[in-house]
Amino acid sequence: MFGRILQLLIKELLQFRRDRSARFRLLIPPVIQMLVFGYAATFEVFDVSTAILDQDRTQESRALTAAFVHSSRFRVTLSAATRQQLRDAVERSDAQVGLVIPPGFAELLRKGQTSPVQAVVDGTNSNTALIALGYVGQIAGTFGQDYAQDLARRTGRARGRPLVSVSLEERYWYNPNLNSRWFFVPGVIGSVLLITIVNLSAFAIVREREVGTLEQIMVTPIRPVEFLIGKTLPFFLIGLVEVAITTTVGMLWFQVPFRGSFLVLLAGTSLFLLCVLALGLLISTLCATQQQAFATNFFVLNPMFILSGFSFPIASMPEFLQWLTYLDPLRYFLVIIRATFLKGVGMEILWHQMLALAAIAFGLLAVAVLRFRKSLD
Amino acid sequence: MTDAVVEVEGLSKRFGAILAVDGLGFSVGAGEIFGLVGPDGAGKTTTMRMLASVMRPDEGHVVVDGIDVLAHPEQTKRHVSYMPQRFGLYDDLTVDENIRFYADLFEVPAELWRQRAETLLAASDMTRFRTRLAGQLSGGMKQKLGLSCALVHTPRVLLLDEPTTGVDPLSRREFWQILYGLRAEGVAMVISTAYLDEAERCDRLALLHRGRLMYCDTPAGLKARMPGAMLEIASPEPRRLRDAVQGLPGVEGVLLVGIGAHVHVDDAAARLPQIAQALAAAGVETTRMETVAPTIEDLFVALLERGEKAS
Numbered sequence: 001m002f003g004r005i006l007q008l009l010i011k012e013l014l015q016f017r018r019d020r021s022a023r024f025r026l027l028i029p030p031v032i033q034m035l036v037f038g039y040a041a042t043f044e045v046f047d048v049s050t051a052i053l054d055q056d057r058t059q060e061s062r063a064l065t066a067a068f069v070h071s072s073r074f075r076v077t078l079s080a081a082t083r084q085q086l087r088d089a090v091e092r093s094d095a096q097v098g099l100v101i102p103p104g105f106a107e108l109l110r111k112g113q114t115s116p117v118q119a120v121v122d123g124t125n126s127n128t129a130l131i132a133l134g135y136v137g138q139i140a141g142t143f144g145q146d147y148a149q150d151l152a153r154r155t156g157r158a159r160g161r162p163l164v165s166v167s168l169e170e171r172y173w174y175n176p177n178l179n180s181r182w183f184f185v186p187g188v189i190g191s192v193l194l195i196t197i198v199n200l201s202a203f204a205i206v207r208e209r210e211v212g213t214l215e216q217i218m219v220t221p222i223r224p225v226e227f228l229i230g231k232t233l234p235f236f237l238i239g240l241v242e243v244a245i246t247t248t249v250g251m252l253w254f255q256v257p258f259r260g261s262f263l264v265l266l267a268g269t270s271l272f273l274l275c276v277l278a279l280g281l282l283i284s285t286l287c288a289t290q291q292q293a294f295a296t297n298f299f300v301l302n303p304m305f306i307l308s309g310f311s312f313p314i315a316s317m318p319e320f321l322q323w324l325t326y327l328d329p330l331r332y333f334l335v336i337i338r339a340t341f342l343k344g345v346g347m348e349i350l351w352h353q354m355l356a357l358a359a360i361a362f363g364l365l366a367v368a369v370l371r372f373r374k375s376l377d
Numbered sequence: 378m379t380d381a382v383v384e385v386e387g388l389s390k391r392f393g394a395i396l397a398v399d400g401l402g403f404s405v406g407a408g409e410i411f412g413l414v415g416p417d418g419a420g421k422t423t424t425m426r427m428l429a430s431v432m433r434p435d436e437g438h439v440v441v442d443g444i445d446v447l448a449h450p451e452q453t454k455r456h457v458s459y460m461p462q463r464f465g466l467y468d469d470l471t472v473d474e475n476i477r478f479y480a481d482l483f484e485v486p487a488e489l490w491r492q493r494a495e496t497l498l499a500a501s502d503m504t505r506f507r508t509r510l511a512g513q514l515s516g517g518m519k520q521k522l523g524l525s526c527a528l529v530h531t532p533r534v535l536l537l538d539e540p541t542t543g544v545d546p547l548s549r550r551e552f553w554q555i556l557y558g559l560r561a562e563g564v565a566m567v568i569s570t571a572y573l574d575e576a577e578r579c580d581r582l583a584l585l586h587r588g589r590l591m592y593c594d595t596p597a598g599l600k601a602r603m604p605g606a607m608l609e610i611a612s613p614e615p616r617r618l619r620d621a622v623q624g625l626p627g628v629e630g631v632l633l634v635g636i637g638a639h640v641h642v643d644d645a646a647a648r649l650p651q652i653a654q655a656l657a658a659a660g661v662e663t664t665r666m667e668t669v670a671p672t673i674e675d676l677f678v679a680l681l682e683r684g685e686k687a688s
Contacts, residue, residue, distance in 0.1 A: 003481070003484060004481065004482055004484070007478065007481035007482065008482075011467070011470070011474075011478050014470065014474065015467065015469050015470065018469045018470075019469060208465075211465055211466075211467075211468070212461065212463055212464070212465035213465030213466070213467060214465070215431050215461065215465060216459075216461075216464065216465030216479075216526075217465070217482065218431055219429050219430065219431055219454060219457070219458070219459040220454060220479065220482040220483055221451055221454045221455050221482070221483060221484070222482050223451070376431070
């Protein structure tokens, strides 16, 4: 039995060594994905193009404008003279934010009253809009507070309300600078692993079916289970190598800290790979040609990716979809890999995820093996 | 037959509403080449696949060496080899690596398979291609490599499903030389073929039609069963010849052949003058007219036509 599995393994690695496109699929996409996500994917908002219409034209209104000009979050691209100009700028997408400082802005401030400022935000990209609006509020708030403090001091507290305020001391744990790269790089390692290994394993088995070698092998004394082990074991090893490579790139190139234990990551990766290989096997039993496998992979992997919490928070999804995420092995693996990278926690915290992965792997493998046996008839 | 290596009994397979194989039964002895012939859709490939245990029959038994294939597939697989129309080769492995892989799956000891591969490749004139990738071989060479892979574990039973379809005549001849060699070694062979000249080379033939076994005998025995006689009429205008002859009393069938037509009649002595007269009246030019021994093709058509009428 072990002899035959070993021979199958040797044959598989020999073929892999000759197959340029498989090697390409293994090495290039992960690296490209790492680079794209490492550099391009970010939730942070900088340099929002801004148009300002200052109808007040006072020292105060100029000070507020200056606060925006000096902020790294905003780039003032237009000093509008009329409302129409401001509106046009937003419509042409020359400005994402339009700020209107109405006449009388300074007067109200000097009386120690609340003075309104209008912010128009292009809501096409709701995410950016929301974040930009947050920064507008922040800058306006700081400006107001500083002004009130200054006013109170100058007038001997006659004007400017006495300052009773709660000051928030923010501490972001695990990722103190909220560097989105730290969040994305471990996620990319997981999703790239999912995509490459499902593809490689599904294609490898479907190809045997397509070429007719599967039937040829099944008339030899090899048992279906031996075939499956021999066929998937190489991809298990390849998956481990891929995680090792991408983790190294993440740590050394992108400087993402790895605070946990490599053994915990290895355990999580192994369980996740079992799920992924079972999935590839399952897809291969549903497809007669590599083309079908390609299409099926696309339809299966895309939702898995979106439901995993890779970038869209699961807590914001409708309840039904939230339930669905519990079936997604990538969901658990992302928790494990992010936690081992950033939080440095171990099995005592992650055993839930490990258990879930083991259960999914067991279920998927059982279905896949049964279907595979049936597909031989 | 007491020394039967393969025994098939009541084999049936249904695909939906179609009964692809219907109660098939035959046996094959050691050193015998058993041919399965029949038109497309007669159930040849389905039968082969069931013998090779890659398909489960709905009913019936296949016994190899006294062991039931369905009950103990692992025990019999070791002695059986199956070669489908397109043998499953790995295009990205070399000739040697393909043979080695199949040898390893059958757990053939290294020195044994090396020796065996040497002999097999020499017999099929493939020795100089040993390091070539299988994907770069011609169709005929691929089939010969397939046969080498199928034989590397020295099977006692060889199942060949239309193995020479699309193979050039020279390779086909080499192929059959190898099969004759195996027959001398006592290998039992079941071969399905669409080439009727190949059917003639078999020791015994089974004629399949719509999943049923119509006739099973040696080629000579089958020919003896042919009722009536076969007339060969040489003519430069075979189509007009056929039109003139068809429908005459006593004419069972007309088959166009290279030099003219084979006319199947119930009684050669009585019908020969009648046909000659009809052809002269119709103005069809003929150069020769004589009674000949039927070929397998004549037989095939005649027997199937009779079977058709009977059912």
